Every structure is written in C-alpha cells, then in structure tokens.
Amino acid sequence: MSVSAIHDDHHDHGPAKGLMRWVTTTNHKDIGTLYMVTSLIMFMVGGAMALVIRAELFEPGMQFVDPMFFNSMTTLHALIMVFGAVMPAFAGLANWMIPMMIGSPDMALPRLNNWSFWLLPFAALMLVSTLFMEGGAAAAGWTLYPPLVLQTGAAFPFTIFTIHILGVSSILAAINIIVTILNMRAPGMTLMKMPLFVWTWLITAFLLIAIMPVFAGAVTMLLTDKFFGTSFFNAAGGGDPVLYQHLFWFFGHPEVYVLILPSFGIVSQIIPTFSRKPLFGYSSMVYATASIGFLSFIVWAHHQYTVGMPIEGELYFTYATMLIAVPTGVKVFNWISTMWKGAITFESPMLWAIAFVVLFTLGGFTGLMMSISPADLQYHDTYFIVAHFHYVLVSGAVFAIIGGVYYWLPKWTGRMYDERLAQLHFWLTTLSVNLCFFPQHFLGLAGMPRRIPDYALQFAEFNAWSSVGAFIFGFSQLIFCYIVFRCMSGHGEHASGEVWEGASEHGLEFTLPSPAPYHTWETPPNVH
Amino acid sequence: MALHGSYFLPHKATQPIIGSIGLFVLLAGFSNYLNGSDIGPTMMWVGAGTIIYMMFIWFAAIIRESIGGLYNHQVEISFKMGMIWFITSEVFFFAAFFGALYYCRDLALPWLGGDTPGTGVHSTHQFLWDTFKNVWPTNGPGHIGGNEEGEFEPMAAWGIPAINTLILLTSGVTVTWAHWGLLKDNRRQLIIGLALTVLLGFGFVFLQGVEYHEAYSEMGLTLGTGIYGSTFFMLTGFHGLHVTIGAIFLLIVLIRSLRGHFSSHNHFAFEAAAWYWHFVDVVWLGLFIFVYWL
Numbered sequence: 001m002s003v004s005a006i007h008d009d010h011h012d013h014g015p016a017k018g019l020m021r022w023v024t025t026t027n028h029k030d031i032g033t034l035y036m037v038t039s040l041i042m043f044m045v046g047g048a049m050a051l052v053i054r055a056e057l058f059e060p061g062m063q064f065v066d067p068m069f070f071n072s073m074t075t076l077h078a079l080i081m082v083f084g085a086v087m088p089a090f091a092g093l094a095n096w097m098i099p100m101m102i103g104s105p106d107m108a109l110p111r112l113n114n115w116s117f118w119l120l121p122f123a124a125l126m127l128v129s130t131l132f133m134e135g136g137a138a139a140a141g142w143t144l145y146p147p148l149v150l151q152t153g154a155a156f157p158f159t160i161f162t163i164h165i166l167g168v169s170s171i172l173a174a175i176n177i178i179v180t181i182l183n184m185r186a187p188g189m190t191l192m193k194m195p196l197f198v199w200t201w202l203i204t205a206f207l208l209i210a211i212m213p214v215f216a217g218a219v220t221m222l223l224t225d226k227f228f229g230t231s232f233f234n235a236a237g238g239g240d241p242v243l244y245q246h247l248f249w250f251f252g253h254p255e256v257y258v259l260i261l262p263s264f265g266i267v268s269q270i271i272p273t274f275s276r277k278p279l280f281g282y283s284s285m286v287y288a289t290a291s292i293g294f295l296s297f298i299v300w301a302h303h304q305y306t307v308g309m310p311i312e313g314e315l316y317f318t319y320a321t322m323l324i325a326v327p328t329g330v331k332v333f334n335w336i337s338t339m340w341k342g343a344i345t346f347e348s349p350m351l352w353a354i355a356f357v358v359l360f361t362l363g364g365f366t367g368l369m370m371s372i373s374p375a376d377l378q379y380h381d382t383y384f385i386v387a388h389f390h391y392v393l394v395s396g397a398v399f400a401i402i403g404g405v406y407y408w409l410p411k412w413t414g415r416m417y418d419e420r421l422a423q424l425h426f427w428l429t430t431l432s433v434n435l436c437f438f439p440q441h442f443l444g445l446a447g448m449p450r451r452i453p454d455y456a457l458q459f460a461e462f463n464a465w466s467s468v469g470a471f472i473f474g475f476s477q478l479i480f481c482y483i484v485f486r487c488m489s490g491h492g493e494h495a496s497g498e499v500w501e502g503a504s505e506h507g508l509e510f511t512l513p514s515p516a517p518y519h520t521w522e523t524p525p526n527v528h
Numbered sequence: 529m530a531l532h533g534s535y536f537l538p539h540k541a542t543q544p545i546i547g548s549i550g551l552f553v554l555l556a557g558f559s560n561y562l563n564g565s566d567i568g569p570t571m572m573w574v575g576a577g578t579i580i581y582m583m584f585i586w587f588a589a590i591i592r593e594s595i596g597g598l599y600n601h602q603v604e605i606s607f608k609m610g611m612i613w614f615i616t617s618e619v620f621f622f623a624a625f626f627g628a629l630y631y632c633r634d635l636a637l638p639w640l641g642g643d644t645p646g647t648g649v650h651s652t653h654q655f656l657w658d659t660f661k662n663v664w665p666t667n668g669p670g671h672i673g674g675n676e677e678g679e680f681e682p683m684a685a686w687g688i689p690a691i692n693t694l695i696l697l698t699s700g701v702t703v704t705w706a707h708w709g710l711l712k713d714n715r716r717q718l719i720i721g722l723a724l725t726v727l728l729g730f731g732f733v734f735l736q737g738v739e740y741h742e743a744y745s746e747m748g749l750t751l752g753t754g755i756y757g758s759t760f761f762m763l764t765g766f767h768g769l770h771v772t773i774g775a776i777f778l779l780i781v782l783i784r785s786l787r788g789h790f791s792s793h794n795h796f797a798f799e800a801a802a803w804y805w806h807f808v809d810v811v812w813l814g815l816f817i818f819v820y821w822l
Contacts, residue, residue, distance in 0.1 A: 016539075016540060023542075023545050024539075024540045024541055024542055024545070025540075025541075026537065026538055026539055026540070026541050105535060105537060106537050108606040108609075108610070109606060109607075109610055110537055110538055110541070111538055111541040111543060111544060111586070111589075112544075112610070114541050114544040114545075115543075115544030115547055115548065118544050118545050118548045119548050119551070121548075122548050122549070122551070122552040125552070126552065126555070126556065154563050157558065157559035157562045157563065158556070158559045161555035161556075161558065161559060164555065165551060165552070165555065168551075171614075171617050174613075175610050175613045175614060175617075176610075178609070178613055179606050179609045179610050179613070182609060183602065183605050183606050183609060184535075184602075184606075209613055209616055209617045209620070210616075210617075210620050211620070212617070213617045213618065213620040213621035213623075213624065214620055214621070214623065214624040214627075216621060216624075217621050217623075217624025217625055217628075218624060220762075221624075221625075221628065221758075221762070223562075224751070224758070224762065227562050228751055228752070229672075229673065229750075229751060229752030230751055230752065230757070230758035230761075230762065231667070231668060231672050231673075231752075231754045231755050231757075231758050232628055232755070232758050232759075234668070234670075234672070235636075235640060235652060235656075235668070235669070236668050236669060236670030236672055237667055237668035237670060237672035237673070237754035237755050237758070238632060238636070238637055238640065238666050238667060238668030238669070238672075238754045238755030238756070239632060239636065239668070239754075239755045239758065240631070240632065240635075240636035240639075240640075242636070243628055243631050243632065243636060246627075246631060247624055247627065247628065250627070
C-alpha cells in the first residue's frame with residue numbers, strides 16, 4: 001500500500017526559515033501546529049464572549065451590555081467555539097497524529113492541506129469584523145433562523161459568506177483526511193488495526209462531506225431570500241421558515257457528532273495507555289462509531305419538537321433519537337471495561353479522559369431526557385438545553401482535546417509539561433465547569449429561557465454561582481496556555497520516545513523519537 | 529530526481545494563500561455590493577482575478593509535476609479519491625435544494641392549503657390565507673412575483689428542456705467515446721470526441737440562456753416568483769453554473785490533449801473531467817423529472 005516519500009527540494013529536509021515557513025508549509029506537523037494555535041486563540045476569543053454573557057447574567061437586571069449586543073455575543077460565542085475552536089483543534093490533532101499513527105509520510109494532498117488551514121484565519125477575520133459593522137453582528141443565535149436573522153444589518157452577507165468559507169475549509173480537510181486514511185496506510189496497517197482516533201476521524205470526515213454542503217445551501221437560500229427576492233422561507237410565497245430549520249438541523253445534528261466523535265477517539269487512545277491494557281471491545285467501538293454516524297443523519301428534527309410537526313414526526317424522531325443511546329452506551333461500557341483491573345495511573349491525560357467519561361455520560365443522559373418529545377416541550381429553549389450541550393461540548397469535546405494535548409504534547413515538543421501545574425489546571429477546570437453548568441439544569445427546569453439578558457428574581461442565586469464558575473473556568477485556561485507555551489519554547493524535562501510507560505504498544509507515534517522529526521515514516525514501518 | 533515508487537510531497541506552496549486572499553476579497557466585495565457600497569464591484573473583480581490566477585498557477589504546478597514523472601500510482605489514487613469525494617460533496621449541495629423543493633411541495637404547501645388529515649386545519653391556513661388552494665406550480669398565497677396580476681406561466685418540460693436532456697445524454701456518449709479513443713491511443717478519436725462534448729456543453733448553456741430569457745421577458749417567471757420561481761431558478765441556475773464549469777474543465781482537457789499531455793495510462797485530468805461531466809448529467813435528469821416534468 002504505502003511506499004517511501006520524495007520531496008521536491010532535496011537539499012532542504014528541515015523546515016524553511018522565517019515567517020513564510022508557516023504561510024507556505026505543506027508539512028502535516030506544521031499545519032497541525034497552525035490549527036492548534038489558531039484553535040487556542042479562538043478558544044480565548046470565544047471564551048471572552050462567554051464571560052460577557054455570564055457577567056451580564058451574574059445578577060438580575062441589565063448590567064453591562066444592551067440586549068442586542070448580548071444576543072450577538074451568544075451567536076458569535078457559539079459560532080466561534082464550534083467552527084473556530086473545537087473543529088480546528090480536531091483538524092490539528094488529525095494533521096499531527098493521523099500520518100504518524102498509520103505510518104504515512106504526510107497527508108495525501110499536502111497543498112490542499114495548507115489551503116484548508118489558511119482559509120480559516122480569513123473566515124475568522126470576516127466573522128469577528130461583523131462586530132464593528134452598522135447594525136451589529138448577527139444576533140439570531142448560531143442557528144441563524146429566519147425570519148429573525150434576516151433583520152441583521154450590514155453584517156448579514158459577511159456572516160453568510162463566513163459560513164461558506166468555513167464550509168470550503170472543512171470539506172477540503174475532510175477529503176484530505178479520508179484519502180490519507182484510505183490510501184496512505186503502512187503495509188500491514190489494515191483498517192481493523194487502525195487506532196480508534198483514526199477510525200473516529202474517518203467517520204467524522206464522511207459526516208463533514210455530507211453536511212457542510214447542505215449548510216452552505218441553506219445559508220445561500222437565506223442570502224437569496226434577503227437580497228434576490230426568493231421565497232424559500234417566506235410562507236406568503238409558498239415557502240416555509242421551518243424548512244430552514246430542517247435544512248439547518250440536517251447539518252446541525254451530524255455536526256454535533258463531528259464535535260464529539262474525534263473526542264471518543266482521543267479518549268480511546270488515552271484510557272488503554274494509562275490502564276496498561278488494550279482497548280476493550282475494539283471492533284465494537286468501530287461499529288458503535290459507525291452506527292452513531294449513521295443515526296446522526298436520521299434524527300435531526302428532535303431539535304424542532306416545539307415548532308409544529310405532525311404527530312408521526314414527533315414519534316419517529318423520539319424513537320430514532322433514543323436509539324443513539326445504544327451505541328453510545330457500548331462505548332461508555334467499553335471505556336469502563338478497559339479500566340477494569342488495569343494497572344491505572346492518574347497522569348493528567350488520564351484525569352481528563354476519566355472526567356470526560358463521567359461528565360459526557362451525564363450530558364448524554366440529559367440528551368436522552370430531551371429526546372422524549374412530550375417532555376421536551378418543557379425543556380425546549382431553556383437553560384436545561386444550555387446545560388446539556390455544554391456538558392457534552394465543554395466537559396466532553398473540550399476535555400478530550402485538552403487531554404489529547406497533554407497526551408501528545410511531549411511527542412510534539414520533546415518536553416514534558418509541568419505535571420503539578422497540569423493537575424492544578426485539571427482540578428480547577430473540572431470543579432469550575434460543574435459549578436458553571438450544573439446549576440443551569442435547575443434553572444432550565446424551573447423555566448429560565450436561554451438567550452435573554454435578564455431574568456426573574458427567583459433565578460438569581462443559581463445564576464450567580466454559574467457566573468462564578470464560568471470566570472474560574474475561563475481564567476484557569478491561562479494556566480493551560482502557560483503550560484503549553486513553556487513546552488513549545490523548549491522548557492521542561494526531555495521526553496523519551498515512548499513518553500508514557502508502555503505507550504509504544506498502543507500506537508506507532510510512540511515508537512518515534514520525541515520531538516517527532518520534521519519528516520516521519522518516509523520509509524513506512526512494517527505493522528504486524 | 530524522480531524515484532520510482534515514491535510518494536511525491538510538494539514543498540513551499542504559495543497557491544493556497546493566494547487563493548484564500550482572493551476568496552476573502554471576492555466575498556467581502558460581494559457583501560459590500562449587496563450592502564450598496566460602491567467599492568464592492570471593484571473588490572469582486574480583484575478577488576475573482578486573484579482566484580483565477582491561483583487556479584492557473586496551482587494547476588500549472590500539478591501539470592508540470594505530472595509531466596515531469598514525479599507522480600507514482602499512489603499519488604494518482606489520491607487524486608482520484610479526492611475527486612470522487614469532492615463530487616460527493618457537490619451531490620449533497622444539490623440535495624439541499626432538491627430537499628427544499630420536496631419539502632415545500634409535499635408538506636409546506638399542503639399545510640398552507642389547509643390539508644392536514646387527522647389533525648384539523650393548519651392554523652396558518654385558518655387565520656392567514658383561508659382561501660388558498662394548493663395547486664403546483666404556485667407562487668404562494670401572497671402571489672409573490674409574477675406579472676402585474678401576480679400570475680406566471682410555468683416552464684414546460686417538452687420544449688427546450690427535452691432538447692437539453694438529449695444534448696446532455698449525447699455528450700455523455702461522446703465523452704465516453706473520447707475516453708475509448710484515449711485508452712487505445714487513438715488521438716483523433718480523443719480530440720473529436722472531446723470537441724463534440726465541449727460544443728454540446730456550451731450548446732446546453734446557450735439554450736438554457738434562451739429559456740431564461742423567455743421566462744423573464746414573456747412568462748412572468750423570475751427568481752422572485754414565489755416558491756416555484758425560487759426552486760426553479762436556484763436548482764437550474766446552480767446546475768447551469770456547474771455545466772459551465774464542467775464545459776470549461778473539458779475545454780482545458782481538450783487543449784491539453786491537443787498538446788499531447790495524456791497517454792493511455794496517465795490521464796487523471798481527463799477522468800476527473802469526465803466524472804464531473806457525468807455528475808452534472810445525472811443532476812440534470814433529476815431536474816428534468818422533478819422540476820420540469822412532474
């Protein structure tokens with residue numbers, strides 16, 4: 001299958017010099033680093049917006065911002081975290097790890113890989129610039145529902161085209177990842193020997209190719225409805241605003257799995273290493289991931305129970321959604337079984353992985369509650385759903401990403417991070433994330449609506465706690481930045497090739513030296 | 529320098545950043561134009577020019593490397609897989625617009641017309657437009673667009689659209705015939721087949737233009753004619769755009785064939801263009817059945 005690599009410039013086997021190295025690079029490790037650093041910056045920008053929201057909600061009444069700006073903050077916070085922080089972090093991990101894990105010299109289409117990344121900063125620039133435009137940034141929520149979103153001012157077309165650029169970037173990256181995995185594996189690296197992280201990304205990439213174009217189509221219809229007189233979402237012309245919701249959630253539901261499947265992969269790498277056992281139920285993990293990917297396409301309208309659907313639709317989407325609990329349960333039990341009777345140690349990556357299993361499962365359970373359409377009439381658009389998706393996306397996706405960074409950082413930089421600081425970071429984050437989001441379940445059940453800058457007095461206490469948790473969470477991440485940049489700047493103990501005891505049995509990447517050389521697997525390894 | 533059996537990895541790619549800047553300027557310019565700013569069109573020209581330049585130097589690099597023998601079989605497989613998944617993503621783009629058509633015809637419009645068996649009358653019908661009857665094609669209860677009376681004439685299937693169907697199906701045959709020529713190193717067959725395909729492609733686009741002109745000038749049918757006009761023009765418009773792109777793609781392949789770039793065992797660009805062409809062909813069959821005919 002795979003063969004050795006050649007380069008178009010034989011005198012230059014290291015990185016190029018100067019800043020242009022980062023602009024013109026085609027090296028998967030460089031591009032991985034670019035993705036990860038961009039992700040961290042956007043995580044901080046999106047996080048600052050979250051803190052504006054939580055500062056406003058710290059007590060009842062209007063404090064700092066006007067309602068329109070508040071709504072822009074919720075909209076941009078979500079768009080930036082989804083498209084600017086979590087997805088680029090996964091793309092960065094894919095770039096760094098997939099070639100090293102499958103024994104490939106690089107990504108299959110290196111120039112395209114550069115473009116996938118370099119579209120992102122321009123999309124981010126376009127989106128953030130809308131904050132300064134006449135009429136303010138989009139304020140209709142990240143779902144951009146019409147007719148509300150059509151009232152956006154000068155920012156409207158810029159917001160739509162941001163989505164288009166992000167879509168192009170994601171589709172190109174997904175194509176590259178699929179081709180790399182299917183075409184670039186080392187001899188002996190059969191599909192069913194691939195690390196789970198590679199498997200989960202393969203399925204994620206399939207999802208991206210199917211959904212990003214649909215989202216692009218939906219926002220294109222928004223654009224033509226506003227500027228070119230079409231009637232897609234206008235009932236007077238025979239269209240239907242609910243049509244947008246169907247198109248959006250046909251994208252949106254698989255999209256939230258795009259945000260979680262690679263996390264499953266990361267956790268499935270970390271837990272076996274620190275349990276010193278192979279992953280329990282490898283093939284069932286693969287099939288469960290594929291099942292989740294398939295089911296994600298046929299459950300979308302469970303986001304729309306309250307909008308008015310035929311009763312048959314409500315019933316179908318309820319039962320189909322509940323099915324997802326089965327493969328997800330398979331995964332959770334497999335992670336627990338992997339730890340069972342293992343020789344477990346609790347280095348930072350393992351702490352994040354265990355916290356992921358516990359807190360993601362909690363977020364999964366609240367999801368199951370909302371899958372029941374009659375019950376969802378109570379939860380819909382309250383803080384309960386806010387609590388739910390932050391449990392699965394912050395203490396789920398983000399925790400897995402941070403765990404993955406601790407797990408592979410020594411491989412990337414050749415330096416061990418400061419374990420004591422990392423433990424401090426973990427405990428501060430884990431306690432504060434629960435302080436922030438756990439009370440929101442009660443707020444939602446008691447009826448506090450989301451996306452409103454003010455609330456009734458009886459919600460005051462839980463909101464105050466939640467805001468305190470949010471600020472502790474936000475500032476704790478500065479510790480993370482410090483830890484990462486210390487390693488990147490060459491401080492800390494030297495890491496061995498294996499990094500973690502016995503890790504070389506769990507992945508090809510740990511058979512390479514640390515830091516991983518600029519080019520790896522130019523001659524492919526033989527996998528047994 | 530070309531080591532046989534080695535996977536080629538390019539370095540120092542300047543094309544992508546140029547493409548990103550071009551796309552950014554184009555779309556920021558389009559936004560400015562839509563917002564009524566004077567600078568918009570200029571930015572759009574600059575952006576579009578930059579993107580065309582980027583495509584030119586990117587494809588030039590690929591062609592140079594390919595002819596230089598730097599690509600082994602595995603690189604070619606990467607290209608082929610990449611093209612297949614790109615076309616797949618395009619299929620899903622069209623699926624969004626077909627989905628909008630089905631949703632409106634089969635669900636939204638019957639509800640607007642008061643037809644909801646078993647669950648009583650839909651409130652939109654009851655309170656807003658209780659006289660609206662759902663008959664396709666329609667521009668909705670508000671009679672959006674159309675002529676002065678809000679009327680319009682739908683596009684009939686058995687005129688230009690049927691001719692265009694024949695044209696595209698024939699072009700699918702000619703491109704395959706050209707491929708057979710290429711496979712047995714028959715240059716004449718390759719070039720005649722490709723030239724015919726390109727002519728048929730641009731002929732399709734021309735007839736589509738005639739049809740659009742008729743719709744706008746005589747039938748009261750425009751992009752703004754309610755949901756019928758919206759779905760009709762967006763679906764056929766995006767398809768027409770793809771036919772144009774495909775025809776240009778085939779034209780480039782024809783020029784490259786005239787220069788002798790392809791051989792019976794090395795002609796990925798030809799295959800990619802042919803796959804793309806079959807894709808627009810299949811989309812057209814869906815359009816003909818669901819947009820024009822039924």
